[in-house]
Amino acid sequence: MITIANILAYTLMGVIALFTRNASSSLLFERDLTLGFVLIQINFACWVASIFVIGNERLIRELNEKNERLFELSKYDYLTGLYARRFIEEETHRLMARANRYHHALSVFVFDIDYFKTINNQHGHTIGDQVLREVSKLIKKHIRNADLLSRWGGDEFLVVLPHTNEDQALQLAQKISDMIGTLQLEHIQQLTISGGVAEYHHQESFDDWFNRADQALYQAKNRGRDLIYCLSSPQDLNDHHSTQINH
DSSP states (O other), X not given: OOOHHHHHHHHHHHHHHHHHHHSOXXXXXXXXXXXXXXXXXHHHHHHHHHHHHHHXXXXXXXXXXXXXXXXXXXXXXXXXXXXXHHHHHHHHHHHHHHHHHHTOOEEEXXXXXXXXXXHHHHHOHHHHHHHHHHHHHHHHHTSOTTSEEEEEETTEEEEEEETOOHHHHHHHHHHHHHHHHTOOBTTBSOOOEEEEEEEOOTTOOHHHHHHHHHHHHHHHHHTTSSOEEEOOSTHHHHHTOOEEEOO
């Protein structure tokens, strides 16, 4: 790495060479004291610069290491250890770009825990937090490494499914719903979820795609909960047409 000290040293050698090449010996003799003083000043400047640069390189390295650690922490939800919302949005945009380029299937499953507010009110937030952690651990065990799982907010979760079409996403959503229903948790009789599925349409925006899944989720909640709905296209939002999975 070329530092300021290196640059100053190269400059110093150039100054000496310039004087040696262009000046007579008498001129050098007459100016030797001045040149010596200048050389001392340059040498001192090089020494100070090297200390400054070395110190700053160390500081920059430490700051970079801390920034990397902060970035890693920002990727994850503090309670569940799942991906945080901001990170998964960025990753999902990359998956969308790949799906557009290679015409891969890509789906999303969004769900929340039915009556989670009641759980918090009746049993306290400690039990509510335990429910979120147990649901998170269960889902992580049953999805692929390529899938992205996020705590989207509160008791809402998001699963992004690369190379997965609508039918396959619905099957996985049903599997996740069934597994959550078998969880044995203290103070909780049975957990159920309501969810929405949507397959990505090429060149569709993230907001439009997610909105379809979100609207499917709200249909499931408004029609009795413990249901999985799918909105296949943007037109379904206006036509109120959806696919329902009953338990």
